[in-house]
Amino acid sequence: MTIVVFEDPQCELLAPITLARLAATVTCGSYRLVDFLELLSDDVFAVSRPHLQAIQRIDFPSLKSLESEANGIAEDRPVSVFLNARVAPTASNLATLQTILDGLQQGDAPLPPSVIMDREHVAAVIGPPWSLHDLFQSGYLGMEELLEKAKQFHPIDAALSTIGLPHELIQIHMDCIRENLDLRIRLSQMESSGSPALTQLSDGLFVAEGATVGDYVLSDTRKGPIIVDRGAEIGPYTLLRGPIYIGPKSRILEHSAIKDAVSLCHTTKIGGEVEASIVEPYTNKQHHGFLGHSYLGSWINLGAGTCNSDLKNTYGTVNMEYGFGKSQTNMQFLGCIMGDYSKTAINTGIFTGKVIGVCSMMYGFVTSNVPSFVNYARLFGQLASLPPEVMVSSQQRMFSRRNVQQRGCDVQLIYDMYRLTQIERDRQGDALAL
Known part of the structure; x- marks a missing residue:
């Protein structure tokens, strides 16, 4: 069964979440779509935005590149499922995809080609009329035309939910994390799944090999399980209130409170209070301060005392700009969306529902959205552009602290993101001192 996962133009509206990462590698409920694709098939190709194609080839070999495989693709090689990369990695979506693939294996392919829609967007095409060669010829730039044609295919009665805007990721995450963690526990009991074995330390608290839980840790699993993955460390005197996923080699500092739908990816360092949030790999929030109903990308550092608001003083619903x-x-509770490589100084306060771009530095109170590649200090009357060369140097220093090698594709990504986000800085006009 050949699956082609594609990025559509709507991926660009998920910025800053998807500026530095493929849509299929965004974390939600402790999983990424790429994790599910690895469970479903050994033959997965991806059509991604041009500036992320090198990252795809190097970091995600399970998502084979049509460009790199072009010479070996037979012109008539068929595709079983053409899948939107924005399909949310929920256990229910996985079950739907598995049912579709099982039907195809049993010869139940729908004729003619069929489409699954989510709102006005194509979530998947079953038995598409395009071969791998056709999709290689089309590429990302031809995706919009293909999807317009797909909307005319025969609709089938199946549900695949997609992530349309950044705040939807937070809502879907909260809705699916308990179900997703239950799936992790089930998969850990199946030797063929490749998932790490989990040991239940107490009711609802599961740990993988090499994970450590300090003294006097209180685990409350009445609302969902807690999973501590391989090599993760939980410091003493910590509150854990599920559902929670703590990724491999993560570290929870002493006296922390991690609660109510938190997903921490690998190699994160977390302290203070975190609630209903997603934290991508290599991000640090190791000091006291509150993070709630938020998304943090990778390689972020929150200074000591940084807090965000996730509730308006009026208790009304939050509007995003x-x-x-x-x-x-x-949504009544909604914090901030912060892109990769951004940083906050000590005692930074982020107002409700703010969107912070990639590679920005914040000081004082963040009362408005922050463009990418900006020094933001409105409290002090300062708002200035950050050149990409500064961020390349910062990236190298960050990587070396974690024994990560800076590669040419990492440097190029910084320059590409600077180019792609110029419109954000242009909107500031005279307010941005260039």
């Missing part, structure tokens, strides 16, 4: 305008979220 995006590049295309305002969006009603219907």
